[in-house]
Amino acid sequence: MSIDPSSWTPVAELGYEQARDELVEVVGALEQGGLDLDTSLKLWERGEALATRCEEHLDGARERIEAVLNPDDEE
Secondary structure: OOOOHHHOOOHHHOOHHHHHHHHHHHHHHHHHOOOOHHHHHHHHHHHHHHHHHHHHHHHHHHHHHHHHHOHHHHO
8 A cells, every 4th residue: 555645545535455455554654653653643544444345335235135044124
């Protein structure tokens, strides 16, 4: 993952695994430290967006599973 925001793929275009893997990288970079405040804030914002994207994917998967397990609930 690049620290340069101009090279980042838009979060909305990321699949679950891509968002999760990038989130792990963001957390690692923040935990390692040594970044200036502006870079740290940009990474934190990116991490928040990635976490939200992961939740969206998981919510969608949960809904699909529930729809299969409880087909009568759709009526």
